[in-house]
Amino acid sequence: MRRHSRRCAALPLGVLLALAVPGCVGDADTKKMAEVFAGSGAGPDELPVMTNKQAPFRYPAAAYSKKIQGNTILRIFIDANGNVQPDSTTVAEASGTASLDSAAIVGARELHFIPAKKNGRPQAISILFPVYWRHPDAQPLPGDTILNRTRTP
Numbered sequence: 001m002r003r004h005s006r007r008c009a010a011l012p013l014g015v016l017l018a019l020a021v022p023g024c025v026g027d028a029d030t031k032k033m034a035e036v037f038a039g040s041g042a043g044p045d046e047l048p049v050m051t052n053k054q055a056p057f058r059y060p061a062a063a064y065s066k067k068i069q070g071n072t073i074l075r076i077f078i079d080a081n082g083n084v085q086p087d088s089t090t091v092a093e094a095s096g097t098a099s100l101d102s103a104a105i106v107g108a109r110e111l112h113f114i115p116a117k118k119n120g121r122p123q124a125i126s127i128l129f130p131v132y133w134r135h136p137d138a139q140p141l142p143g144d145t146i147l148n149r150t151r152t153p
Helices: 027-033 061-065 098-108
Strands: 018-020 035-038 070-078 090-093 116-118 121-123 125-133
Touching (some): 061 098, 090 098
Parallel strands (some): 018 125
Antiparallel strands (some): 035 125, 070 090, 070 125, 116 121
């Protein structure tokens, strides 16, 4: 069985975004979608930056073959070394498809970051991390502004 995997390169932004689709989202969309939470209540001076060359989220084969799409919002905890603590990863907002949500949690284990910083010192932080599952051959979701797609009829 051939497994399809669509990935997106890491974004050079302080605000984080992972995509399980072809193409990336611009700064404005990223800033709207990402929400940052610092443990102390005071935000960091520098937000964490994902260092993965490719997002590690793999479309589940059954969902891909059925062209199932959705958004999974994860809450991840990034320690002061830039490592995601897998036991702390939870689904903050489900996609409506369990296999997509499970794949997002599994992929989050492979994320790596330059840690957030406060006053120049690395800081642990909890963030909401969106994973957008978009099939390249499926119709756009109603009201979807996540990706700018050009489709030919």
